[in-house]
Amino acid sequence: MPSEKHKWYIDHTSPGTAHIYGIENYITSFQTEYQQVEIADTEIFGRILFLDGKVQSAESDEYIYHEALVHPAMLMHPAPRRVLVIGGGEGATLREALKYQTIEHLIMVDLDRQVVEHCREYLKSWHQGSFDDRRVTIHYMDARAYLEQETATFDVIISDVPEPVEEGPALKLFTTQYFKLIKDRLSVNGLFALQAGDTCLPFIESHSAINNTLNKVMPFAMPYRAFVPSYNTEWGFILSAPFETALPAAETFDRLVEERKLNLQYFDGETARAMFAVPKDMRKHLNQETRVIDDDNLISIY
Amino acid sequence: MPSEKHKWYIDHTSPGTAHIYGIENYITSFQTEYQQVEIADTEIFGRILFLDGKVQSAESDEYIYHEALVHPAMLMHPAPRRVLVIGGGEGATLREALKYQTIEHLIMVDLDRQVVEHCREYLKSWHQGSFDDRRVTIHYMDARAYLEQETATFDVIISDVPEPVEEGPALKLFTTQYFKLIKDRLSVNGLFALQAGDTCLPFIESHSAINNTLNKVMPFAMPYRAFVPSYNTEWGFILSAPFETALPAAETFDRLVEERKLNLQYFDGETARAMFAVPKDMRKHLNQETRVIDDDNLISIY
Amino acid sequence: MPSEKHKWYIDHTSPGTAHIYGIENYITSFQTEYQQVEIADTEIFGRILFLDGKVQSAESDEYIYHEALVHPAMLMHPAPRRVLVIGGGEGATLREALKYQTIEHLIMVDLDRQVVEHCREYLKSWHQGSFDDRRVTIHYMDARAYLEQETATFDVIISDVPEPVEEGPALKLFTTQYFKLIKDRLSVNGLFALQAGDTCLPFIESHSAINNTLNKVMPFAMPYRAFVPSYNTEWGFILSAPFETALPAAETFDRLVEERKLNLQYFDGETARAMFAVPKDMRKHLNQETRVIDDDNLISIY
Amino acid sequence: MPSEKHKWYIDHTSPGTAHIYGIENYITSFQTEYQQVEIADTEIFGRILFLDGKVQSAESDEYIYHEALVHPAMLMHPAPRRVLVIGGGEGATLREALKYQTIEHLIMVDLDRQVVEHCREYLKSWHQGSFDDRRVTIHYMDARAYLEQETATFDVIISDVPEPVEEGPALKLFTTQYFKLIKDRLSVNGLFALQAGDTCLPFIESHSAINNTLNKVMPFAMPYRAFVPSYNTEWGFILSAPFETALPAAETFDRLVEERKLNLQYFDGETARAMFAVPKDMRKHLNQETRVIDDDNLISIY
Numbered sequence A, B, C, D: 001m002p003s004e005k006h007k008w009y010i011d012h013t014s015p016g017t018a019h020i021y022g023i024e025n026y027i028t029s030f031q032t033e034y035q036q037v038e039i040a041d042t043e044i045f046g047r048i049l050f051l052d053g054k055v056q057s058a059e060s061d062e063y064i065y066h067e068a069l070v071h072p073a074m075l076m077h078p079a080p081r082r083v084l085v086i087g088g089g090e091g092a093t094l095r096e097a098l099k100y101q102t103i104e105h106l107i108m109v110d111l112d113r114q115v116v117e118h119c120r121e122y123l124k125s126w127h128q129g130s131f132d133d134r135r136v137t138i139h140y141m142d143a144r145a146y147l148e149q150e151t152a153t154f155d156v157i158i159s160d161v162p163e164p165v166e167e168g169p170a171l172k173l174f175t176t177q178y179f180k181l182i183k184d185r186l187s188v189n190g191l192f193a194l195q196a197g198d199t200c201l202p203f204i205e206s207h208s209a210i211n212n213t214l215n216k217v218m219p220f221a222m223p224y225r226a227f228v229p230s231y232n233t234e235w236g237f238i239l240s241a242p243f244e245t246a247l248p249a250a251e252t253f254d255r256l257v258e259e260r261k262l263n264l265q266y267f268d269g270e271t272a273r274a275m276f277a278v279p280k281d282m283r284k285h286l287n288q289e290t291r292v293i294d295d296d297n298l299i300s301i302y
Helices: A060-078 A092-097 A113-122 A143-149 A174-183 A205-217 A251-260 A267-274 A281-288 B062-076 B092-097 B111-120 B144-150 B177-182 B203-219 B250-259 B269-276 B279-288 C062-076 C092-097 C113-122 C145-151 C175-183 C203-215 C249-260 C269-276 C280-288 D062-076 D092-097 D113-122 D143-151 D174-184 D205-217 D248-258 D269-277 D280-288
Strands: A008-012 A015-032 A036-042 A044-053 A054-058 A080-089 A105-110 A138-142 A154-160 A186-200 A220-228 A231-242 B007-014 B017-031 B037-040 B046-051 B054-058 B082-087 B105-109 B136-140 B156-162 B186-198 B221-227 B234-243 C007-014 C017-031 C035-044 C046-051 C054-058 C082-087 C105-110 C134-138 C156-162 C186-198 C220-228 C233-241 D008-012 D017-031 D036-042 D044-053 D056-059 D081-086 D104-111 D137-141 D154-160 D187-200 D220-228 D233-241
Touching: A008 A044, A008 D017, A015 A113, A015 B250, A015 D008, A015 D017, A044 A113, A054 A060, A054 D187, A060 A154, A060 A186, A060 A231, A060 A251, A060 A267, A060 B269, A080 A092, A092 A105, A092 A154, A092 C186, A105 A113, A113 A138, A138 A267, A143 A174, A154 C186, A174 A186, A174 A205, A174 C062, A186 A205, A205 A220, A205 A231, A205 A281, A220 A267, A251 A267, A251 B250, A267 B269, A281 B269, B007 B046, B007 C017, B017 B111, B017 C007, B017 C017, B046 B111, B054 B062, B062 B156, B062 B186, B062 B221, B062 B234, B062 B250, B082 B092, B082 C062, B092 B156, B092 B279, B092 D104, B111 B136, B144 B177, B177 B186, B186 B203, B203 B221, B203 B234, B203 B279, B221 B269, B221 C203, B250 B269, C007 C046, C017 C113, C035 C113, C046 C113, C054 C062, C062 C156, C062 C186, C062 C220, C062 C233, C062 C249, C062 C269, C082 C092, C092 C105, C092 C156, C105 C113, C113 C134, C145 C175, C175 C186, C186 C203, C203 C220, C203 C233, C203 C280, C203 D233, C220 C269, C249 C269, C269 D137, C269 D269, C269 D280, C280 D269, D008 D044, D017 D113, D036 D113, D044 D113, D056 D062, D062 D092, D062 D154, D062 D187, D062 D220, D062 D233, D062 D248, D062 D269, D081 D092, D092 D104, D104 D113, D113 D137, D143 D174, D174 D187, D174 D205, D187 D205, D205 D220, D205 D233, D220 D269, D248 D269
Parallel strands: A080 A105, A080 A154, A105 A138, A154 A186, B082 B105, B082 B156, B105 B136, B156 B186, C082 C105, C082 C156, C105 C134, C156 C186, D081 D104, D081 D154, D104 D137, D154 D187
Antiparallel strands: A008 A015, A008 D008, A015 A036, A015 B017, A036 A044, A044 A054, A186 A231, A220 A231, B007 B017, B007 C007, B017 B037, B037 B046, B046 B054, B186 B234, B221 B234, C007 C017, C017 C035, C017 D017, C035 C046, C046 C054, C186 C233, C220 C233, D008 D017, D017 D036, D036 D044, D044 D056, D187 D233, D220 D233
């Protein structure tokens, strides 16, 4: 290892694989009621937020993750007015959703107030002031409790919660029961998008089970992926709806982006074409998946 | 628990980033006249070949790299009979090319006899006996010297050489001069495909310069990428031809794969759609590239 | 620059501390019935033997460990003729013991034939042919079984077995019951020396318990230490006898080394003075130790 | 590596060797005009101060280093009244010197005010308020400039500066010229002690050259060593005087410690016996050393 670097962060993807990040400076590090939080500056990826030892998002490429998560669902809705964001503590999911002029109410539900408050202070380039937008309301509570008590519906629901690590805060946010709660809270044309784990073949098990589970609940559910440099992998998402529909053509996405005057770095029609086309080997794996996650049959990753 | 792992291989992508691989067993390790060669077994990726400290290919996913490299070019040719493979010491590029029943002569030119001989012995699942196919001829020599002396032409030329590391053996196999030699040796419908480096945005400089250079030499040149798990990144390739043409539609690729009775794990029409669609941020980067590599103006990676 | 190093061996001393060794070349690596064996070449320490993930001995400084282990006991005996070595698979303990011209029978008892055979082949500078000395007999068996069946006595017994790691082969070779078996097999002037673990204060627990246990069995038992560069720590030993006695003065050791015409690199009178003087903090720790290890109350290290 | 640990500090002792420390929490990290400063908490060694990437001292065992550095010289002086400490930013060298009731003036000269101020804030268990003792005066300046301008003499001078790393702040504090300045500022019975680098044989070159250099300047100069767990090595010191003398016997040291009512954890007569006895191999190395360091012929370590 180059001897000028002394501080390294090791993100293990399995007992025998890891990515290591040379740290320029540690900004803050603390343990909340729910998770271990670390923010540090790196040379290559700029500032990084780590939760429970895993890269959550990086300054240099969080736009890829957040645009991929938010825009397919938002663009497929004719005019999203009420949007629910679950998780999304960095505020960047809010930032992307707020780009739509039709938005009237943007509700964010996050379990961990401490994370949000630290992101507000240290991750300014992520949220860019979104927490202070008058259309935004934040509830610090468990997403399932919120969904059970809420009676209104949403045009788009976006789930931006950490992966299901053992005893982690998001373990029950990938189950049949949870997805049914979501479905009940979608409006007539409502769409649901979620981050859905690593799609790298050796580590695809979680993504694959989540995809199969959501496909059992929703009539329309399409997995897609975006390569995020700081993750060192193609990250998985799923776009879904409680009705039958089809993915818009690349040209339609391009037209919608233009009509809605969105200023995007990553997403457009050609990007959508790359994201939603699933290579043959991964397709085979997803098609053969039979596991369904439910509250009594949870899955967790390393 | 991870502490049972003692042997780790560190592949640095920059002074401040690296991927680390827990090694089950080192198979062989030696220094040739040209490069440092290491073969080791891992739990996640099976056997891995490392050249000059970098993962070259892994048992578990080399099919992705080799199918991505070989088939777009081969399928675009109406009936490839004479094919030239430059590099490709593992023998897996040969293996893929030999799947075409039209092949009459498959010439492989590799600088480093020692690498090929060790691959023949230790990487049997890669070459699957291809070195012994009667249609195959191997020349152990510098590719440029070969191209300068060779007068025949080829239907498809595939360049499968290591990245241009400083003082590495492939430094001069990414230049204008080299690409012109290639162009001269292509037959009327000839195509040229090459591995063209990491496309991960922080490390895209080499890929970007290679792509711009080849675009100046060839009337048709399209960059594409495939995510390879053991590389932890989307790897870049370029498909090119000395005439104007267009990429076949996904359905055409599917039909061609079927007609030619190819048994493939990774490549098909939908995979092609994913590979050749370039996300907006990467497209912007490639479009703004102005560097042209030539023999007097080389580039090298970390 | 360090980044040219790709192969690293990580020897964890605790979950939060480790020493890492850049490997030039792996020589061999295998799993025997009893332990994981690895032999590798390093730049700084030359060849290293690792057992179960821990440095066992290194070419550059094994003379320190082996001279420290063997000579205090051998020199305190007036004329050692029959000597028993338990463990010592590298053959270097034999090598040191064979320097005494009075030796008639040198019995070595080692559990793991495979280790001994690989050491014979790969660690020639360690054993220097000692395995072939006509005075040497090797039994491949459990040391306790050997001691229970053996009726003859020995002038010196030397225990050179690995540390007591969980489920490791030497777990029961540090107990009261074992030390009593040893005591029974010592001749009238017999002495017993053993390697007794790390004395580094954060990791002294094993050494401290072994020392207390042996002090309960033997009327004379003195802990001592030698700093071994490749271990990155001061290694512990204990010299003991089944009768009351005192450590010879430094001058006496010097005289004995000369009389017996020993050619030594590390041990002499002044070295003995350094080894047997125990710093105040360590002395306090050893004096306060109350644990006694027995077959029903084993200890193991990380 | 155990997956619960994510933050690691790597202290390279050579391109192919390093010690790694799992970090619980980073406390502060900054670059001064002279050096890189990092303070972090570890599980095994408590808080650690790192300068330019190297462990400087650790909460759990700094008493070993500081007692070893200070007391042999202080105890050999009949009644130290004026003492000069060069470096010693942590304040622990002051703490040890202040244990002597005869002290009237304790002058500390340290180049780097920022380091001292941060130590005062974050390393309270080190200095224990010593900076505020009315007998202490601190000058923030280059030690050589101070020595050249100072006309008074000192009973004991203690040099506690970092190792001579290339372009480091202490590079010229190990030369003949520097040692002569020191000699000129010693009172009639004056003594000089300094930290003198790693004595681990593969890395002894710096210690060995410093020892030879000081032996050329001072009629009395004795190297000694103490194993410091957080350094993973036996650290070197040299005790010297501008007159011929001999080391007190262990019993004398014990008597002096008692007479002066010192409360010590590490140092006593038996510890002195261990520290000042040099093993045969190291003695041979030191005796064969011929290098003399001077301002025009500097040495530096990795």
